[in-house]
Amino acid sequence: MTMPIALNDITIHSIIEQEGAFFDVLGFFPALTKETFDENRSWLQPELVDRADRLMLCIQSFVIKTPHHNILVDACVGNHKPRPTRPFWNMLNSDRFEKGLAAVGLTVNDIDYVMCTHLHTDHVGWNTRLENGRWVPTFPKAKYIMSDRELAHWTEREKDNPASVPWITDSVLPIVAAKREQIVKSDFAFNERIQFIPTPGHTIDHFSVLVGKAGDDVLITGDMIHSPLQGKYPQYGMMSDYDSRQAEQTRHQVFDRFCETSTIMCASHFPAPSTGRVRRWGNGYKFVAI
Numbered sequence: 336m337t338m339p340i341a342l343n344d345i346t347i348h349s350i351i352e353q354e355g356a357f358f359d360v361l362g363f364f365p366a367l368t369k370e371t372f373d374e375n376r377s378w379l380q381p382e383l384v385d386r387a388d389r390l391m392l393c394i395q396s397f398v399i400k401t402p403h404h405n406i407l408v409d410a411c412v413g414n415h416k417p418r419p420t421r422p423f424w425n426m427l428n429s430d431r432f433e434k435g436l437a438a439v440g441l442t443v444n445d446i447d448y449v450m451c452t453h454l455h456t457d458h459v460g461w462n463t464r465l466e467n468g469r470w471v472p473t474f475p476k477a478k479y480i481m482s483d484r485e486l487a488h489w490t491e492r493e494k495d496n497p498a499s500v501p502w503i504t505d506s507v508l509p510i511v512a513a514k515r516e517q518i519v520k521s522d523f524a525f526n527e528r529i530q531f532i533p534t535p536g537h538t539i540d541h542f543s544v545l546v547g548k549a550g551d552d553v554l555i556t557g558d559m560i561h562s563p564l565q566g567k568y569p570q571y572g573m574m575s576d577y578d579s580r581q582a583e584q585t586r587h588q589v590f591d592r593f594c595e596t597s598t599i600m601c602a603s604h605f606p607a608p609s610t611g612r613v614r615r616w617g618n619g620y621k622f623v624a625i
């Protein structure tokens with residue numbers, strides 16, 4: 336299904352910042368062997384893994400438009416941010432994100448809430464922008480909703496070694512300094528039709544966002560999964576996981592819950608259109624295009 340997705344009077348739109356092959360697939364999933372990868376090439380290549388064996392990823396945000404609010408879920412990589420260990424994200428200077436917002440009829444002034452599924456570099460970048468040499472909230476009217484334990488974890492890491500987490504310094508702490516944060520538990524219910532589901536493992540207190548009513552709903556996964564390969568093999572952690580065993584359990588719990596139902600997954604890093612329904616596939620799960 337291409338975007339937008341309509342759920343009664345709510346619509347969900349995708350805002351893409353980047354699409355491409357950034358990481359070698361075997362490095363990205365450390366437990367994936369060459370042998371198992373070779374067995375799966377036929378369904379993975381070229382759409383999900385390119386011919387050079389690099390994982391195809393989308394870097395995107397989702398906008399949830401309700402009659403009352405415009406909500407941004409995650410905030411991509413952002414512009415002018417030094418990311419020395421990630422050349423493809425270092426000092427970006429792109430208008431694609433803001434053009435994407437404009438394409439769905441919005442400017443930065445129209446965003447009421449930013450929901451941060453977790454605090455990794457490719458999800459918090461547009462939280463802030465550079466203004467006169469200072470990092471200020473990109474969305475001046477927005478509250479930024481973050482999990483309490485997630486924020487505490489990364490704040491502590493930043494205090495210990497700021498050079499190891501530059502995105503916390505330039506894209507998360509300025510939100511707190513500007514008093515724009517709203518700190519919640521990872522099972523927070525924003526309202527009857529927008530609820531967080533705790534999906535820990537990839538980070539310490541990651542959440543996914545369930546939108547709609549049972550039978551007519553969408554789960555914005557965030558990074559509880561990065562590739563359909565982790566559907567077929569839920570045990571494969573990715574290289575930056577906080578706890579890959581817990582991430583595996585999360586995938587089983589959440590995909591068991593939504594398997595064989597009508598719930599649409601918006602899987603943040605899957606190549607566009609990044610949507611599908613979950614079906615059983617051996618001990619794992621398949622994403623069926625809709």
Ligand SMILES: [Zn+2]
Pocket residue numbers: 455457458558604
């Ligand atoms: Zn990510």
